[in-house]
Amino acid sequence: xxxxxxxxxxxxxxxxxxxxxxxxxxxxxxxxxxxxxxxxxxxxxxxxxxxxxxxxxxxxxxxxxxxxxxxxxxxxxxxxxxxxxxxxxxxxxxxxxxxxxxxxxxxxxxxxxxxxxxxxxxxxxxxxxxxxxxxxxxxxxxxxxxxxxxxxxxxxxxxxxxxxxxxxxxxxxxxxxxxxxxxxxxxxxxxxxxxxxxxxxxxxxxxxxxxxxxxxxxxxxxxxxxxxxxxxxxxxxxxxxxxxxxxxxxxxxxxxxxxxxxxxxxxxxxxxxxxxxxxxxxxxxxxxxxxxxxxxxxxxxxxxxxxxxxxxxxxxxxxxxxxxxxxxxxxxxxxxxxxxxxxxxxxxxxxxxxxxxxxxxxxxxxxxxxxxxxxxxxxxxxxxxxxxxxxxxxxxxxxxxxxxxxxxxxxxxxxxxxxxxxxxxxxxxxxxxxxxxxxxxxxxxxxxxxxxxxxxxxxxxxxxxxxxxxxxxxxxxxxxxxxxxxxxxxxxxxxxxxxxx
Numbered sequence: 001x002x003x004x005x006x007x008x009x010x011x012x013x014x015x016x017x018x019x020x021x022x023x024x025x026x027x028x029x030x031x032x033x034x035x036x037x038x039x040x041x042x043x044x045x046x047x048x049x050x051x052x053x054x055x056x057x058x059x060x061x062x063x064x065x066x067x068x069x070x071x072x073x074x075x076x077x078x079x080x081x082x083x084x085x086x087x088x089x090x091x092x093x094x095x096x097x098x099x100x101x102x103x104x105x106x107x108x109x110x111x112x113x114x115x116x117x118x119x120x121x122x123x124x125x126x127x128x129x130x131x132x133x134x135x136x137x138x139x140x141x142x143x144x145x146x147x148x149x150x151x152x153x154x155x156x157x158x159x160x161x162x163x164x165x166x167x168x169x170x171x172x173x174x175x176x177x178x179x180x181x182x183x184x185x186x187x188x189x190x191x192x193x194x195x196x197x198x199x200x201x202x203x204x205x206x207x208x209x210x211x212x213x214x215x216x217x218x219x220x221x222x223x224x225x226x227x228x229x230x231x232x233x234x235x236x237x238x239x240x241x242x243x244x245x246x247x248x249x250x251x252x253x254x255x256x257x258x259x260x261x262x263x264x265x266x267x268x269x270x271x272x273x274x275x276x277x278x279x280x281x282x283x284x285x286x287x288x289x290x291x292x293x294x295x296x297x298x299x300x301x302x303x304x305x306x307x308x309x310x311x312x313x314x315x316x317x318x319x320x321x322x323x324x325x326x327x328x329x330x331x332x333x334x335x336x337x338x339x340x341x342x343x344x345x346x347x348x349x350x351x352x353x354x355x356x357x358x359x360x361x362x363x364x365x366x367x368x369x370x371x372x373x374x375x376x377x378x379x380x381x382x383x384x385x386x387x388x389x390x391x392x393x394x395x396x397x398x399x400x401x402x403x404x405x406x407x408x409x410x411x412x413x414x415x416x417x418x419x420x421x422x423x424x425x426x427x428x429x430x431x432x433x434x435x436x437x438x439x440x441x442x443x444x445x446x447x448x449x450x451x452x453x454x455x456x457x458x459x460x461x462x463x464x465x466x467x468x469x470x471x472x473x474x475x476x477x478x479x480x481x482x483x484x485x486x487x488x489x490x491x492x493x494x495x496x497x498x499x500x501x
Contacts, residue, residue, distance in 0.1 A: 077247040096157070103154050103363070106370055110146025113373030114139040120386035127382060130213045131194050135376075137217045138187035142369035144180045150366055152177070156256075163256035170256035175228040182224035182272045184369060185336070188329055189276045190216045192283040195325050200290045227271060237264040244351070265347040273340040280329045287326070324379040328372060335368035 091099075117139040121127045152173055156163070163170055193216075197205035231237055237260040238245050249255040260268070339361040346353040376383040 077243075100154065100158060103150065103157070106363075106367065107146045107150035107154065110150065110366075110370040111143055113370065114143040114146065116387060116390065117373050117376060117383070118143075119390055120383055123390065124382075124386045127386060130208055130210070131191070131198075133213050133217065134187055134190050134194065134220075137220060138184060138191070138372065141180050141183040141187060141220075142372055144176075145184065145366060145369040149177045149180055153362070153366070162254050164254045171232055174256070174258045175232050178228035178232075178268075178272075179224045181365065182227060183220055185272055185276050185332070186220040186223060187217075188332055189279055190220060191325055192280050192329065196283045196287055199287050199294075224272075227268060231264065231268075237261060239263070259351070260343070260347055262347045265344050269340045269344050273336055277333055277337075280333070284326050284329065324375065327379055328375050331371050331375065332368055335371070336365045339365045 118136055121132050121136050194205075194208075197208065237258075239261055240263075241259060241261045245257065245259050248259065249257040342353055342358065342361050346358075377387055378384070
């Protein structure tokens with residue numbers, strides 16, 4: 001690496017000022033640092049420093065030599081950074097464009113699908129049972145993943161992983177990321193326990209009361225909060241790797257890094273994934289064995305007794321629910337297994353996992369929150385019928401005639417948001433001295449998100465999904481699409497403003 005040649009200047013200033021060498025040293029360091037920062041933020045950093053590289057989780061790793069020039073152990077930081085994962089090659093413009101559109105669509109589908117699950121349970125009495133209370137809580141956590149965690153990840157991609165909102169907000173968002181994803185996992189554990197009692201120990205399952213369900217849901221939300229906020233707030237994840245963290249994210253840099261030591265990686269991965277996965281496998285194995293045994297016994301009973309018919313019908317319903325849950329848990333293990341394996345292995349091999357491998361594993365885990373509503377639709381008849389009633393599927397020709405008002409509002413909204421985002425992006429680009437191609441690309445990506453809102457609004461208007469059902473119960477109007485448009489405008493404005501922060 002090229003090093004800043006500020007040492008000679010320091011010696012000259014020290015010799016001139018004699019006894020005031022300390023003041024001269026501080027002044028020269030300040031000038032040197034200010035000049036270097038000015039050059040770097042105006043695009044001339046390649047003259048005196050290396051370009052920023054990335055840490056193992058995809059956040060930028062400031063490997064600029066002038067940051068370390070003010071430390072006596074700059075050589076040690078250079079050596080540490082050289083041992084970490086190599087910085088990823090930059091993505092092409094069209095690749096970033098496609099990724100922005102795809103990931104934004106994934107987040108929108110996640111929020112819409114899980115809201116549909118919540119509405120199905122609240123609007124259909126036959127779905128209001130203790131088991132589906134866990135399903136609703138699971139859908140809420142998945143909705144938060146799609147509405148809070150995914151937009152943050154997309155925002156980091158759109159702004160080249162820069163973070164300018166402070167260390168506290170950075171840690172809060174990281175804690176929320178860990179909390180919401182871990183909450184989804186714990187809900188699956190409670191669902192597996194409920195199905196185990198229903199099939200393997202039906203008499204004990206009948207003793208389950210409302211207070212037990214509330215206690216289970218409370219545990220599903222409380223434990224992830226403790227697992228995430230307490231260790232990260234106390235920096236337990238950085239014990240033993242403080243030097244690596246300081247080299248990757250120096251104090252005052254625009255970097256948001258979530259780095260974990262071996263102990264934290266193994267412990268949290270075990271609590272959040274490995275132990276729950278073992279429990280899920282054991283429960284499903286017991287359920288499968290019990291279902292197979294009871295099915296064999298039922299076939300040997302006399303078919304003429306009505307009581308046996310009722311038992312057979314109830315058992316058939318329970319086994320179908322267990323089958324759906326087994327499929328959901330299988331998808332969960334497939335989606336999250338790569339991430340938690342990499343999370344442990346990466347800490348052991350000293351953070352050498354490639355950047356793109358991290359991103360693929362992370363978004364594969366996020367996609368589990370997108371899959372759950374579709375799994376309920378395809379493998380559970382009760383939810384499938386409820387979804388169809390909510391959507392009220394009609395012929396395309398009759399429905400299109402009803403969407404003129406929301407079409408106009410959506411188009412105006414898209415134009416407004418596109419222009420607004422363009423000005424915001426240009427303003428920020430001028431302030432940060434970002435090349436023109438950067439803000440043009442960002443504008444295109446967020447404008448595409450606005451265009452997606454048109455198609456999403458049209459789909460909502462045509463098929464009358466969850467949002468219309470909610471607003472029809474609140475606003476007694478012949479045209480609730482107006483209120484739906486207002487809701488979408490507020491939501492989309494907040495969402496796109498968050499992306500342009």
